[in-house]
Amino acid sequence: MTVPRIPFARPTFGPEASAAIARVLESGWVTQGPEVAAFEREVAVYVGSPHACAVSSGTSALHLSLLAAGVHAGDEVITVSHSFIAPANAVRYCGATPVFVDIEPATFNIDPARVASAVTSRTRAILCVHQLGLPCDLTSLLEIARRLGLMLIEDAACAIGSEILRGDKWERIGRPHGDAACFSFHPRKLLTTGDGGMMTTARPEWDAAFRRWRQHGMDLPDLARHAASTVVVERYLDLGFNYRMTDLQAAVGRTQLAALDSMLARRREQAEHYRESLEDIAGLGLPSERPGVHTNWQSYCVTLPEEADVREVMQTLLDHGIASRPGVMNIHEQPAYPAGSWRMSGGLAVAERARRRGLMLPLFHALSPADQGDIAAVLRHALVDS
Numbered sequence: 421m422t423v424p425r426i427p428f429a430r431p432t433f434g435p436e437a438s439a440a441i442a443r444v445l446e447s448g449w450v451t452q453g454p455e456v457a458a459f460e461r462e463v464a465v466y467v468g469s470p471h472a473c474a475v476s477s478g479t480s481a482l483h484l485s486l487l488a489a490g491v492h493a494g495d496e497v498i499t500v501s502h503s504f505i506a507p508a509n510a511v512r513y514c515g516a517t518p519v520f521v522d523i524e525p526a527t528f529n530i531d532p533a534r535v536a537s538a539v540t541s542r543t544r545a546i547l548c549v550h551q552l553g554l555p556c557d558l559t560s561l562l563e564i565a566r567r568l569g570l571m572l573i574e575d576a577a578c579a580i581g582s583e584i585l586r587g588d589k590w591e592r593i594g595r596p597h598g599d600a601a602c603f604s605f606h607p608r609k610l611l612t613t614g615d616g617g618m619m620t621t622a623r624p625e626w627d628a629a630f631r632r633w634r635q636h637g638m639d640l641p642d643l644a645r646h647a648a649s650t651v652v653v654e655r656y657l658d659l660g661f662n663y664r665m666t667d668l669q670a671a672v673g674r675t676q677l678a679a680l681d682s683m684l685a686r687r688r689e690q691a692e693h694y695r696e697s698l699e700d701i702a703g704l705g706l707p708s709e710r711p712g713v714h715t716n717w718q719s720y721c722v723t724l725p726e727e728a729d730v731r732e733v734m735q736t737l738l739d740h741g742i743a744s745r746p747g748v749m750n751i752h753e754q755p756a757y758p759a760g761s762w763r764m765s766g767g768l769a770v771a772e773r774a775r776r777r778g779l780m781l782p783l784f785h786a787l788s789p790a791d792q793g794d795i796a797a798v799l800r801h802a803l804v805d806s
């Protein structure tokens with residue numbers, strides 16, 4: 421087996437990341453501690469949130485946010501099927517049922533016009549996904565959530581550094597605009613800690629619950645116990661989890677956050693390069709930002725013309741040493757989602773077409789303009805010349 425010359429994604433770590441890990445190892449404190457606390461403060465400042473709580477993954481962030489929103493057995497949460505599987509799984513961890521609504525064809529994000537008719541007496545929350553980093557229509561979703569008395573949780577797993585225009589000010593995703601926003605730091609995302617996640621919220625009582633639940637329901641953090649000059653014995657107040665981020669991860673995350681603005685600028689240039697090289701191919705749909713929205717360009721997903729065979733196009737790319745991935749999955753099409761484990765409202769035709777026609781091209785910090793030129797040329801060859 422040969423590895424493709426151009427991988428699909430690859431994280432970039434500077435020498436400062438290795439130095440940060442060495443510093444943590446030498447400190448003797450490797451799990452959740454001072455580095456996690458510093459990373460949380462820095463992310464809170466970056467996104468403009470009063471609180472930020474680090475956890476082990478984006479999925480654990482979603483789980484704890486839904487618990488804070490009061491999602492329990494028998495409840496329903498309105499979300500999208502057209503997404504990585506984690507948000508719907510998190511709904512099911514709470515014993516609740518995901519109710520899938522379709523996406524907008526232009527943005528691949530939840531269609532706010534379809535939300536109100538999906539609401540029942542059991543609906544507790546809306547879980548919107550900023551797909552591939554492109555912000556949802558938060559203004560409409562917030563209006564609907566407030567009007568109907570629902571919590572709004574943002575799956576911002578992909579959206580660190582993305583922005584929306586509110587009034588005349590650009591605000592970062594994670595401020596948060598809903599009741600909580602959940603980030604992932606998996607290596608497929610723009611900012612990575614290997615694995616990791618973060619919840620941001622403006623509600624102090626939610627932040628307090630997050631801090632307890634990520635650490636087994638314990639009433640004081642390890643750091644506080646360690647620093648106490650009198651003997652303290654912890655108590656366990658409610659059912660918690662081990663969802664801690666480690667200081668090793670947080671130290672890497674801090675170096676990634678320091679580099680984020682340059683990573684965002686580079687991604688924006690790369691997306692522009694793809695657009696210029698591909699926009700004249702007939703029938704090929706390219707991702708774009710609507711007015712009032714800045715994506716972080718985490719991924720570049722094109723929509724192939726109806727007559728193209730996605731597998732064949734991917735094979736042609738691979739034959740030229742270029743890795744690619746199918747478009748975003750649909751959760752309701754997976755074996756883990758048998759009938760009865762979910763509900764839908766209004767059909768999922770847009771999601772099904774998006775899945776069938778989607779193709780993700782390589783996009784990562786070290787991808788060179790020459791590589792992008794090669795990718796565009798092979799894609800053109802696959803679609804136009806054959």
Ligand SMILES: *Cc1c(COP(=O)(O)O)cnc(C)c1O
Binds near residue numbers: 575577604605
């Ligand atoms: C990556 C991702 C997640 C899960 O994040 P993990 O950190 O891998 O748990 C959740 N939702 C979406 C939309 C994602 O892309």
